Amino acid sequence: MEIAENINLHMREIEDHFKAAISVDCVIFGYDESELKVLTLDCNMEPYLGFPSLLGDLVKNDENLDEAATRILFERTGITDVFLEQVKAFGETDRHPMGRVLTVAYYALIKVEDYRQNGQPRGIGAKWRSISQLNEMAFDHKNILDSSLHLLRKRLIEYPLWMKLLPKHFSLPELQNLFEAVLAKSIDKRNFRKKISKLGIIKEVGKKQEDVPHRPAKLYAVNEKKLREDYSFLLKNPFIS
Amino acid sequence: MEIAENINLHMREIEDHFKAAISVDCVIFGYDESELKVLTLDCNMEPYLGFPSLLGDLVKNDENLDEAATRILFERTGITDVFLEQVKAFGETDRHPMGRVLTVAYYALIKVEDYRQNGQPRGIGAKWRSISQLNEMAFDHKNILDSSLHLLRKRLIEYPLWMKLLPKHFSLPELQNLFEAVLAKSIDKRNFRKKISKLGIIKEVGKKQEDVPHRPAKLYAVNEKKLREDYSFLLKNPFIS
DNA sequence: AACTATTAGTGTATTTTTTACACTATCTAA
């Protein structure tokens, strides 16, 4: 093939194809009030006016996908060092009214207390919504949420990711309830505790719950030393390069 | 905000952002000569001239991602109904010399015998390469291959995907070797057979290997009836919507 | 026909993991 012809062909390819936009949408999970919640906005774009939407943005030209996700998390919550993992790309041709916008979904795990402290000023209009009340969403965001939740469920079983969702001090009933909320099933208390204790990565902090109208539960924290030994990859973010 | 201003802002967004191309790259796995192989091309683009590359193409404007992957598979192998699953998106800003090309990776499982029958005319220049010899690849394709192999390993453990790679009739030693090749570890023969037989989805076909210079192994086939009962989702392609 | 080389095929005992299951303990509020 002649070089000129080759260049021509490339020109045509560029004209035909370099017309898409790339966005990142984040499914920001939080655990609060004994429920799994997602940080959402109210969509302001037709035809989805008022529908809950995920937090996303177009990817800048000099930004890779992980960077875009990290930026969105920071812009919206003020939190850095967020646990993030890519879910997958969503590329239906008609998924966005503005044109061809391929979106790459990430899920994020944050401690709601961190968000309350840092985030509210920036995350204007953002609302925590329980996953059980997220049925209709803007764009294909319900689809994205479902895929993300599916991935989170798998990850929660294989890695102790719950530590990214719970406050520094937490009780075993809280931890069990988190599992039950995410996996949407009830778990035997004794077997659950046996499994957690075998992990060996939490330790008692010597305190108890306060202000509860019943027997208070002991509080635990992650044992950073054991964590480093057995799950050092969780200290960095193993899923973000 | 004024409507005109709003439109203006959108115009700027379009100008700034709708400049990316989207491609799909397929990691086409095959099992042959007791090895896990990947269908590759020799890259003809600088600076990767001669490096092995995955089979990919730009996504057409009226095509979603799954459709593009299916098309690439068909164009390159002549095979329809290929088992495909999206791996993830790769979006480093500098991953492609032609500009910003976000690529979405898929892995595919095909029977090498099907490829030999249908494919060679179209897959001009395509070569099966053993994964062990794929160290340097064009673009970020080694990275894509690694992610795909990682996903395949997980999937192979949870689902009987090996049936997508083996010929209609296969022996248990072949099946075990496939596992060993994909997982890159050796497996105890008796325990392996126990596990496979508990699945209950293969049946003897009443034949034996021929032309082997030692005791011939019995041949098996997938029991379609049992498969429908226990793994009906594998008959369709569960990972392609 | 006997023998050698090579791979196929088979079962049991042990350990580990998972599951099922019910009562006592501690706190608040009345």
Place this chain on the structure above:
DNA sequence: TTAGATAGTGTAAAAAATACACTAATAGTT
């Protein structure tokens, strides 16, 4: 003191995973 509510604890049975060594069938050789 009592009632209400939730926290906390152990054991036995079943299932799954692991470790392990010999006999069987075929082709090729002598």
